[in-house]
Amino acid sequence: MAETVTLSGTASPGLLASLDPLLREWLPRQRWFAGKGRPVTGFTLVAATELLPVDSRLGLYHLLVRAHQPLTIGAEPHPGDCYQLLIGVREALPPRLAPALIGHVDQGPLAGRTVYEALHDTRPAEVLLEAMRSQARIGGLCFEKEPGRQIRTGLVPRLVTAEQSNSSVVYGDTFILKLLRRVVPGVNPDLELPLALAREGCSRVPAPTAWLQAELSGEPYVLGVLQPYLQGASDGWELALRELAKGEDFGAEARALGRATAEVHTALARALPTVTLGHTQMQLLADGMIERLEAATQAVPALRPYAPALHSAFTALADLSAEGHLWTAQRIHGDLHLGQCLRSPAGQWWLIDFEGEPSKPLAERRMPQPVVRDIAGMLRSFDYAAHSAAAPAPEWADACRAAYCSGYAEVSGRDPRTDPVLLRACETDKAIYEAVYEARHRPDWLPVPMAAIERYAMTDLT
Ligand SMILES: Nc1ncnc2c1ncn2[C@@H]1O[C@H](COP(=O)(O)OP(=O)(O)O)[C@@H](O)[C@H]1O
Ligand SMILES: O=P(O)(O)O[C@H]1O[C@H](CO)[C@@H](O[C@H]2O[C@H](CO)[C@@H](O)[C@H](O)[C@H]2O)[C@H](O)[C@H]1O
Secondary structure (H helix, E strand, C coil): CCCEEEEEECCHHHHHHHHHHHHHHHHHHHCCHHHCCCCCCEEEEEEEEEECCCCCCCCEEEEEEEECCCCCCCCCCCCCEEEEEEEEECCCCCCCHHEEEEEHHHHHHHCCCCCEEEEHHHHHHHHHHHHCCCCCCCEEEEEECCCCCCCCCCCCCEEECCCCCEEEEEEEECCCEEEEEEECECCCCHHHHHHHHHCCCCCCCCCCCCCEEEEEEEEEEEEEEEEECCCCCCEHHHHHHHHHCCCCHHHHHHHHHHHHHHHHHHHHHCCCCEEEECHHHHHHHHHHHHHHHHHHHHHCHHHHHHHHHHHHHHHHHHHHHHHHCCCCEEECCCCHHHHHEEEEECCCCCCCCCCCCCCCCCCHCCCCCCHHHHHHHHHHHHHHHHHCCCCCCCHHHHHHHHHHHHHHHHHCCCCHHHHHHHHHHHHHHHHHHHHHHHHHHCHHHHHHHHHHHHHHHHHHCC
């Protein structure tokens, strides 16, 4: 690896100025760009690290840039989201890299060069793996490796093309590196939880092998995590849809998923603190759900007729806590659905992507929660699959629900169905989140959570 130079944001104003017009156009088009719908009006360079010398045939910059966007009316002042970029610099792009093009630079230190999304390219992706293998410190970037883990040489990288919130590179079907795109300071649960689970001996999660961090203005940023690649694994969503299309039962898989979820929860409860939630905390939990309902009815008018009935699911939870009922809270997955579960060819289930709901602040995502929140996420997912099929199959979802809860109880000793008020509140909250998500991202899918909302509104638990 060539000698590296770290440029501070102020030390290299020319670099960002030369990239600025290209990034303004390119960044909002990326699947992982979080600020969709608002133009990018400028950038601040947070950090720049030269990983391959830019005056050679192939240069490589690691950049952290803050994207400025106009605020929506009523929004809190916000400095802009910080994104991680790997920018390749060449004289011209070979045809195989055409899809990676960011643009041709016509001013500043890179004038006359072509810049592109370097993760598409073999050498830049290799540089990251080599740095992890050697636990390199390059400028402000720290590449760490879990003691005792080996990363062999010669693994050929390929960029994962699936739609995702971040970007992943698979190395020779041995490792997968997830590079986080919108990065925030603090302990990131996508590294924290799998590491804690692996150290606890839980084998339902691919154990982090290595990771990439930066220290900026005294604050840690997790930038990427390398894990073993589960070769030939299928995700739960694809499997469920396949079985549904064939008219096949998914009960055995749902039960295994329930067992896997409980194994992860019990290991998390051993590894990290648990707390008891009394009336005040449960009232806060219910208030949060009510606030989300109110915001959702503004964003999705179709929710409005159901709002009073949905509201009663949350007040029922607050009422139960007022009667002295106590709950336990612990660290959970935070965004569990069928797409976050991988089944290996040997038939084992693994849980991935512990980032939580990325739109929520990190502190909120790291708070202990009742495990029922994760369970509700999976139950909603069975319902989604059943209602995405050509002919809705509610009895299929009911069977999955029963099997999943039984599997969960077999391992944890606690059946989530014995807490119907909390379960209903969490499922309602999730379905409301989904209605907002679908209205914003996939309007054609809005009827799926709306069908559940209509059902919840019609069936009062009390
Ligand atoms: N350890 C792994 N083995 C095999 N495939 C994986 C692994 N981790 C993730 N994937 C694949 O990569 C995709 C994206 O991973 P995920 O962690 O969900 O990223 P994102 O946060 O960007 O959505 C997953 O849907 C899955 O198909
Ligand atoms: O995959 P992410 O963690 O970014 O989650 C977001 O996108 C999901 C869709 O890709 C969305 O999940 C919803 O649709 C799924 C089917 O596509 C279904 O299995 C889930 O149960 C349903 O919530 C998720 O809500 C959103 O946060």
